[in-house]
Amino acid sequence: MVKVDATGNSSLIQVRDLDKTYHRGGEEIDVLQGLNLDVNQGEFVAFMGPSGSGKTTLLNLLGGLDVPTRGKITVSGDEITHMSAGKLTEWRARHVGFIFQIYNLIPVLNAFQNVELPLLLTTLSKAERREHVETALAVVGLADRMKHFPRQLSGGQEQRVAIARAIVADPTFLLCDEPTGDLDRKRADEIMSLMEELVARYHKTVLMVTHDPLVASRAHTTLHLEKGVLVEGRQIAQDTVAGGMA
Amino acid sequence: MKFGSLILANLLRKKIRLLLTIGSFAVALFLFAFLGVVRDAFNRGADVAGADRLVIINRTSIINPIPLSYRDKILHIPGVKYITHNNWFGGVYKDEKNFFPQFVIDPENQRQVFPEFSVPEDQWNTFVKDREGAIVGERTMERFHWKVGDRIPIKTTLYGGGSWEFNIDGVYRGKRAQDDETQFWFQWDYFEERIPDRLKGNIGWYVLRVDNPEQSPRIAKTIDEEFANSPYETKTETESAFAAGWVKQFGNIRFLIVTIGSVVFFTLLLVTGNTMAISVRERTSELAVLKAIGFSDRSVLFFILGEALVIALIGGLLGLLLATLAIPVLATALNGMLPNLILSPALLAFGLLTALLVGIASGILPGIGAMRMRVVHALRRV
Numbered sequence: 001m002v003k004v005d006a007t008g009n010s011s012l013i014q015v016r017d018l019d020k021t022y023h024r025g026g027e028e029i030d031v032l033q034g035l036n037l038d039v040n041q042g043e044f045v046a047f048m049g050p051s052g053s054g055k056t057t058l059l060n061l062l063g064g065l066d067v068p069t070r071g072k073i074t075v076s077g078d079e080i081t082h083m084s085a086g087k088l089t090e091w092r093a094r095h096v097g098f099i100f101q102i103y104n105l106i107p108v109l110n111a112f113q114n115v116e117l118p119l120l121l122t123t124l125s126k127a128e129r130r131e132h133v134e135t136a137l138a139v140v141g142l143a144d145r146m147k148h149f150p151r152q153l154s155g156g157q158e159q160r161v162a163i164a165r166a167i168v169a170d171p172t173f174l175l176c177d178e179p180t181g182d183l184d185r186k187r188a189d190e191i192m193s194l195m196e197e198l199v200a201r202y203h204k205t206v207l208m209v210t211h212d213p214l215v216a217s218r219a220h221t222t223l224h225l226e227k228g229v230l231v232e233g234r235q236i237a238q239d240t241v242a243g244g245m246a
Numbered sequence: 247m248k249f250g251s252l253i254l255a256n257l258l259r260k261k262i263r264l265l266l267t268i269g270s271f272a273v274a275l276f277l278f279a280f281l282g283v284v285r286d287a288f289n290r291g292a293d294v295a296g297a298d299r300l301v302i303i304n305r306t307s308i309i310n311p312i313p314l315s316y317r318d319k320i321l322h323i324p325g326v327k328y329i330t331h332n333n334w335f336g337g338v339y340k341d342e343k344n345f346f347p348q349f350v351i352d353p354e355n356q357r358q359v360f361p362e363f364s365v366p367e368d369q370w371n372t373f374v375k376d377r378e379g380a381i382v383g384e385r386t387m388e389r390f391h392w393k394v395g396d397r398i399p400i401k402t403t404l405y406g407g408g409s410w411e412f413n414i415d416g417v418y419r420g421k422r423a424q425d426d427e428t429q430f431w432f433q434w435d436y437f438e439e440r441i442p443d444r445l446k447g448n449i450g451w452y453v454l455r456v457d458n459p460e461q462s463p464r465i466a467k468t469i470d471e472e473f474a475n476s477p478y479e480t481k482t483e484t485e486s487a488f489a490a491g492w493v494k495q496f497g498n499i500r501f502l503i504v505t506i507g508s509v510v511f512f513t514l515l516l517v518t519g520n521t522m523a524i525s526v527r528e529r530t531s532e533l534a535v536l537k538a539i540g541f542s543d544r545s546v547l548f549f550i551l552g553e554a555l556v557i558a559l560i561g562g563l564l565g566l567l568l569a570t571l572a573i574p575v576l577a578t579a580l581n582g583m584l585p586n587l588i589l590s591p592a593l594l595a596f597g598l599l600t601a602l603l604v605g606i607a608s609g610i611l612p613g614i615g616a617m618r619m620r621v622v623h624a625l626r627r628v
Contacts, residue, residue, distance in 0.1 A: 065538060066622045085543070089540055098538050104535040113251060117539060120248050126248070
C-alpha cells in the first residue's frame, strides 16, 4: 500500500523529507518540499500534477539520476541519496528500469541489441544474454521483431522494445516518464495493458509519471504533486475514465 | 568483445562521414610516410656512414681539388689503415633527366675502404684490367636495363667535355638495405688520361679508414695540421659529419619536413576532432540513456575513444599501405634524384602510433564532455 507521510520502514521504496531546490539566475526554485512516500513491492503508482509540479524531478531522484537537496531515499534497504556518482551508476544498473516518453532507443541497434544493452554490464555469457533478451522481447510481444531497427517499428512497438530493455535485467522497479505521451489512444492502451501485466503477472513495481488521467487510472494508486508537495491520491471521476480504457 | 558491436554500429551511423574521416587519416599518413622517406633519404648518408671512416676535402670547398700527392703522406700518419680517393664526374647519360652519380675511383683501395659494397670477384677482376671499365649499382642497371658487357656513352661538360665511353664490367650491391645502389664507378687511370693537363694530379676528396674510431679526432687534427699553410689546406671530418654537412647544402630539410608534417597532423586533428565532436553532439540523448541504464562515465569515454581509435587505425593502415605501394613508384618517377626511398618498419610503426595518438586526441575532448554530461540535463534537452 502506498503511503504518503508514512513512518513505516518495511516498504520497498522509502522517501523521507525530500527537498529539491534548483538555482536559476540567482533565484532559488523549490521543486520538491518535504516529500514523504512509501511504495511496496508489486505496486503500480502514477504521479500526476501540472507542469512544473516536480513529477519528473521526483522520478529522477528515485532513479538516482539526480541528488536531492535534503532528505533521503531508501530502496530495498540501500540509501541512495549519499552514494557516490559511480556507486549510483552501478546501483541504477541493478535496480532501475527506465521507460521514456520518446522511447530513446539507439537507432543504429536493432531491437535485440537495444534490449541487450543493460545486460552488457553484467557478467552473463553471450548465450545467457541471448536467452534473457528473447524472453524479454517475448514478454512484450515482439519475439518476431528482434532484427528490426527502430525505424522499422511503429511507435507502440518501439515503446515495447524500450519496456523489454527496462525489464531485461530484472530490476527492482520501473520508472516510466510519460510512457504513452507519444502514442495514440489505441497504442497507449496496449502499452498500459502490458504495464498491468508486468505488475500482475511478474510482480513488478512501477512508478509512472503521466498527464493523462486515463493512463493514471490503470495504476493501483494515483498521487498528485502540487507545487512540489505530494498530496494523497484521489479517486478519478468515473466519467473521465469512461470510454477511454479497456 | 561485447561492446564491439555498439562501437561498430555507431561508426557506421554516417557512412559517408566515416569514409571521409578515414580518408583524411589515410591521406595524412600517406603524406607522413612520403615526407619521412624523403627525410630519411637525405639523412641516409649520415646513417650509413662508417664509424671508422674519415673524409678529407679541400678546406675552401668540396669543389676545390686536393693533390694526389697527399695520399702517401696521409697513409703514413699513425692510425690510418686504408685510404682511397674519388672525383665527382657529373656526366649525363643521353638526357639530363637520367641523373645518377658517377664517381672516379681508385680500384686498388676502393673495396678496403667501402667493404659494404660487394662486387663478384670475376667482375671486379675484369674491371681492374679494363681501363674503360665501369662498375654500376644494381638499381641503375635495372633502371636503364643495362647488362654486363654493354658499352655506354656518358657526356660531360667538365673535364674537357665530350662523350666518354665505358664498358660495364660488373654490378655492385649494398650489403644493407639502406646502401646506395645507384652509383657508377670508373677507373682513375682512365679519368687521369682524358682530363686536361691543368687538372691532372688532383683528386676530389679522400676517404680513409682508421684502426680505431676513437682516434678519429686526433687523426683528423694531425692531417689538417700537416697541410696547414699549404696551397691546398684540408678539412678532415668523420664521414657522418661530412654527410650531414652535405645535406645542409640543400637547406634545413629536416625543419621543412617536420613543419609540413606537423601542419598535416594538426589539420587532421582539427578535422577529426570536429567530426568526433559533431558525432557526440548528435548522440547526446543516446549517451544520456546509456548512462541512465547504468553505463559508467568511463564506459562512455571508452566508446568515444574506441570509435576515434578505430577510425585512426583503419585510416592509418590504409595510408601506410598506400605509401608502401606508391613510394617505389614515386622513387622511380624521381629518376634516382633521391637514392633508396625506403619505408622502414620503424617509420611505419611511428606513423601508426602518431595516427593513434591523433585519434585519441580527437576523441578525448568530446569524450570528456560526454563523461561530464548530466543525464537529467541531457534528457531534458531531447
